[in-house]
Amino acid sequence: MAKLLVAMSKEFAKSILKTLHRRGFQAYLVGGCVRDLLLKREPKDYDVATDATPEQVMEIFPETYAVGAQFGVVLVPLPDRTSEGAGSADVSKSETVEVATFRSDLGYSDGRHPDEVRFSRDPREDVIRRDFTINGMLLDQVTNEVVDFVGGRNDLEAGIIRAIGDPGRRFQEDKLRMLRAARFAARFEYEIEPATFAAIQELAAQIRVVSRERVRDELTRMLTEGHAHRAFRLLDRSHLLENVLPEISDMKGVQQPPEFHPEGDVFAHTLMLLDHLPQPCPPTLAWGALLHDVGKPPTFRVAADRIRFDGHVEVGLKMAQEICRGLRFSNDDSEQILSLVQNHMRFGHVMRMKDSTLKKFMRLPRFDEHMALHRADCLASHGNLSAYEFVEQKRQEIPPESMRPPKLVTGDDLIAAGHTPGPKFREILEAVEDAQLEGRLLSRDQALEFVHREFPT
Numbered sequence: 001m002a003k004l005l006v007a008m009s010k011e012f013a014k015s016i017l018k019t020l021h022r023r024g025f026q027a028y029l030v031g032g033c034v035r036d037l038l039l040k041r042e043p044k045d046y047d048v049a050t051d052a053t054p055e056q057v058m059e060i061f062p063e064t065y066a067v068g069a070q071f072g073v074v075l076v077p078l079p080d081r082t083s084e085g086a087g088s089a090d091v092s093k094s095e096t097v098e099v100a101t102f103r104s105d106l107g108y109s110d111g112r113h114p115d116e117v118r119f120s121r122d123p124r125e126d127v128i129r130r131d132f133t134i135n136g137m138l139l140d141q142v143t144n145e146v147v148d149f150v151g152g153r154n155d156l157e158a159g160i161i162r163a164i165g166d167p168g169r170r171f172q173e174d175k176l177r178m179l180r181a182a183r184f185a186a187r188f189e190y191e192i193e194p195a196t197f198a199a200i201q202e203l204a205a206q207i208r209v210v211s212r213e214r215v216r217d218e219l220t221r222m223l224t225e226g227h228a229h230r231a232f233r234l235l236d237r238s239h240l241l242e243n244v245l246p247e248i249s250d251m252k253g254v255q256q257p258p259e260f261h262p263e264g265d266v267f268a269h270t271l272m273l274l275d276h277l278p279q280p281c282p283p284t285l286a287w288g289a290l291l292h293d294v295g296k297p298p299t300f301r302v303a304a305d306r307i308r309f310d311g312h313v314e315v316g317l318k319m320a321q322e323i324c325r326g327l328r329f330s331n332d333d334s335e336q337i338l339s340l341v342q343n344h345m346r347f348g349h350v351m352r353m354k355d356s357t358l359k360k361f362m363r364l365p366r367f368d369e370h371m372a373l374h375r376a377d378c379l380a381s382h383g384n385l386s387a388y389e390f391v392e393q394k395r396q397e398i399p400p401e402s403m404r405p406p407k408l409v410t411g412d413d414l415i416a417a418g419h420t421p422g423p424k425f426r427e428i429l430e431a432v433e434d435a436q437l438e439g440r441l442l443s444r445d446q447a448l449e450f451v452h453r454e455f456p457t
Contacts, residue, residue, distance in 0.1 A: 008078050013046035013097045014141050016061070016076060021142060023060060025052040026123065028138035028147065030100075035134050038146070038156060039188075047098045049138065051121040057099050065096070071117050072101035102126035124149045131170055131177045132184065133162045159190040167199035175210045178203065178240060179218040186222060186231035197238065204239035215244055216327040223286035228274040236267075247319055248290065250297045257307045261381045266296045269380055276376035284333050285369040288340025289376060291320045317342050336366055340373055347374045347387045356437035359403050362395060405436055408447035417448065418457035428455050 013029060020027035027050040033043035050057070057074045058064050065075040075096040102120040120126060123138055130136045133155045138147040146153065150164050161184050163170040163177075171177050178200045185192050192200070207215070222231035232248070235241035242249040251267035263269050273289055295316025299309045320341045324334040346361060353361065364370055375388050409432045411425055419425065428451060435441045441450055 009046050009095075009097060010043070012076075012078050013048060016048055016097055016099060017141055019060060020048075020050050020052055023052070023056075025050050025056070026102075026121070027052070028123065028140050030126075030138050031130070031135050034137045034139040034146070035152070035156065037139065038137070038153070045096075045098075047100065049100050049102060049123065049126055051102050051123075052099075053101055053119055057101070061099075072103045072119060074099050100126075104129055123147065128164055129173075130164055131174070131180065133160075133164055134184070136164050155193075159188070160193050161185045161188075161190050161196065162193035163196045163199070167196045168203065171199055171203050171206075175203070175206050176214050176218060178207055178238070179215065179222075179235075179244070182231055182234040182238060182240065183218060183222050183225070185234055186227040187225050189227070189230070192234070192238075200238045200240065204243055207240055207243050212326055213328050216329065219244065219327075220283045220286070223274070223290060224281045224283055226279050226281075228277070228286065228290075229271045232271055232274070245323070247294050247297075247323060251293070254297045254300050255307060256296075259382075263381060266293050269293065272380035273376045276379045278372050282366075282369060284336040284366070285340065285372055287324075287329075287333075287337045288344075288369065289373055291316065291323065291337065292341050292344045292373060292377065294319045294323070294341070313342060313345050336369065339364060340369060343370060344373055344377065347391070350387050350391055354434070354438060356434035358391075358394065359398065359437045362391065362398075363403060402437075408432060408436055408441060408444050409451060413448065414451070417451060419455070424455075431455075 013033075017027045017029070027048055029037075029046060030049040031047045033046045036043040052060070054072055054074050057076075061074075061076045063077060065077065076099055077096045102123055102125060103117050104120055104125045127136045127138065127149050133150045133152040135152070136148075136150040137152040139145070140147070151162075155162050161181050163181075181192055181196060181200060184190065222228055222235075225231075232241065235244070236249065236252070248267070248270070251270060252265065254266040256264070256266060256269065261269055263272050270290065270293060273292075274286070277286060277289055293312065293316065295312035295314070295318075296309045298319075299312040299315050301308050301310070317338060320338055321334075324337055329337065343361070343364065350358060350361070371388065371391065375385065378385050378388060407429075409429065411421065411429070414425055414428060415421065419428070431454065432441065432447050432450060435450060436447070441447045
């Protein structure tokens with residue numbers, strides 16, 4: 001479905017360009033889609049820049065969402081989306097083409113939005129306000145002409161991330177661009193141009209003023225695009241890491257027992273683990289992997305010449321809760337991330353678990369993510385996958401119906417047997433379920449007899 005939407009978006013963007021040209025306006029593809037087309041990658045979405053004003057765009061394309069008209073931005077939905085009558089909040093970026101009027105921006109008091117926008121008929125004015133040279137090229141898909149005022153094509157060929165114009169000014173306009181520089185450099189395996197990198201190092205502390213939601217989304221992209229290790233090394237070198245995730249920065253230099261972690265300190269282990277995550281990687285798995293050992297730095301101690309991290313899971317869980325809360329994760333995402341942190345050490349006990357305990361463990365929501373985290377954890381340290389293979393074998397052997405068998409006893413049955421409702425109910429029902437999961441109880445009569453014997457009234 002996603003590929004179909006991208007293909008539709010590409011053809012629709014071409015039709016928008018042709019329509020604008022027929023009406024006498026300049027119109028180009030712009031930004032990341034031009035970069036990706038030149039790299040022979042499939043763009044995720046398509047953006048158009050034109051000298052038509054928002055009002056003119058909305059007149060030409062009546063079915064539009066003027067979500068940023070004050071900044072010259074209009075979203076034109078794909079034809080099939082307009083027929084569904086979807087509201088702008090329901091339409092994703094891949095289901096629209098963004099049409100933006102050429103403009104120059106005057107002042108950025110809030111460090112994100114321009115104080116004043118002046119529309120222009122000159123595409124050069126529009127380009128020089130953008131972030132990086134590789135994102136500043138224009139493409140007329142009707143004539144296939146690339147218009148490059150900022151040297152983006154040369155930087156693309158040289159593998160360089162370079163701010164357009166003065167790097168300090170570009171980052172003052174929108175501080176999030178500092179994180180985007182690291183993400184692009186990691187994704188494309190490019191180098192950040194020295195003056196651009198120096199400006200990031202100088203202004204890194206100002207990333208703290210960016211909304212936590214925007215920071216979260218940018219970090220999530222770094223974690224899930226397949227180059228997280230390199231991205232976080234760049235965040236560390238640029239001083240951004242200590243300002244966005246100091247808990248991860250604190251992992252540096254925290255040594256681990258070499259017999260279990262020959263790879264080095266907690267930071268090195270965490271980044272190596274990110275290399276072993278599956279692709280595509282669910283965001284919750286990526287964040288669970290990043291935070292799984294976050295409790296190690298504050299629990300580090302040496303006892304009898306041994307390095308210990310007593311209670312690091314419990315401490316890490318509390319720290320991860322604060323991080324998820326601070327980054328405004330949804331409740332569902334937070335719950336899964338915290339579950340990954342809380343349960344990652346349990347794989348060390350799977351071969352000694354009772355059947356009931358193992359089955360309950362394997363019933364955790366999105367257990368595939370727990371498996372993927374454990375596998376990556378092993379590959380980034382001692383390399384022993386025996387516990388992973390044991391659980392994988394059990395998952396193949398155990399029928400689904402025996403993982404979640406129907407209840408043999410209910411609360412009503414306990415009341416009928418003379419038990420008073422209260423906390424004891426849960427203990428009894430869990431004991432019955434455990435015996436059932438272990439194959440000791442096969443029928444309702446056996447279960448009632450078990451309750452009568454083990455929990456007399």
